[in-house]
Amino acid sequence: MSIKAIRGMKDVMGTEVARWRLIEAVARKVFRAFGFSELRTPILEKTELFARSIGQATDIVEKEMYTFRDRSGDSLTLRPEATASVVRSYLEHKIHRRPGPHKFFTIGPMFRHERPQKGRLRQFHQLDAEVLGDPGPQVDAELMVMLTQLLQALELDNVELVINSLGCPVCRPDYRRALVGFFQDRTDQLCDDCRRRLEVNPLRVLDCKSEGCRAAAADAPATIDYLCADCADHYQEVKRLLELSSVAFREDPRLVRGLDYYVRTTFEAIAGDLGAQNAVAGGGRYDPLVAELGGEANGAIGFAAGIERLSLVMGAEPPTDRPELFVAALGDQARDWVFPLVAELRSAGLWVEMTSQDKSLKAQMRRANKLAADAVLILGRSELDAGRAIIKQMADGSQQEIELSQLGRAVRLLKRD
């Protein structure tokens, strides 16, 4: 084997595909109930879109994007996340001119050039939901209710919804000043990275995992204590609605997000048994992004959930499928007799299996058993001569003889559903 899949990119196959399909089916059902419509955007976008939206100083843009020049010299990037594309599409098609709010979901691959590990791949897949055109707190709550329902339907136990408010352009500068002031008195306790972060993005110091930084941050000022009146009201209302809907959540004043465009409500769903990459879903409000990309800032919020990570921790099991019928034909004559019948049954929607080689009946029975077929149709020399075939129920081993002329009708009854 010389050519292999490239690093961090995996073939999804077998039972894993069944799990993905279940996740997607459940997600579509939940999204539908909340009025989200599907949007499929291209995987490639102009690099500028992500540079402007995600934030020039973020790790994603600085070192994780798959960026290259195409044949006409344009700088293109494989999307590292979905939000920017959804907003781009929303503005490009002037959807904001239509009555809103507008609710979209999209499902597909994202690309980030990171070092792979558990729950982290270079091509990974997300379920993404976005609401555009509504600045109010009710959507925030609705979105989290939706996420909660999704996680429940997939039977993720040991997940926790964590929420916070990051403030807005009005109050965040005050908070930022307070935070920098606080840490400046204890830079000796911070790790090297955090000393750098203090300059670039002081909020990130809060979720550093190193021991010293955690200790130093223990009494750090919290964003929620510095919220302006509008942000505080917004946050209170979100929490009130969550409580009204009995959605369990934990407030974490340290929850900050890695992308620059977030304001006010932010949230993450944390899975207990996922190791270091423990966020199965994350999102928040990003009102300023729409304006940044040239539209009117009239409210935007969304979240993304990682399909690979959901699959790792969900309790729900996909149903296993199996053939309704296995055809054991013995000899060329019998095979030719059933061949058109098999095609006809398949056209009626039954899953019918049949071996292509001339194998012993025993071998064919073993195969039927392996496939967990409901029934086996046995047809050989003596059945053809007698004008009757045998149908054996695999569950209890019972057999019955059926007139060849009645076979099609009899076998059709095997169809499930």
Add this chain to the structure above:
RNA sequence: GUGGCUAUAGCUCAGGCCGGUUAGAGCGCCAGGUUGUGGCCCUGGAGGCCGUGGGUUCAAGUCCCACUAGCCACCCCA
């Protein structure tokens, strides 16, 4: 990008420290044990460039180096 561990049959893994005939097991696969009947059991069989490349040695799956990939952690995030 950094560090640690790992790479042997389709799968899960022994063998490695202490180099030496034909590299093993379980599961899976194929066949037989019924003349035309699955699961359990028994017997037999197929299947390995021991990740790739280089080095040490009379001799390398085993020791050394590099590379690649995987896992775990850092980082980052879904």
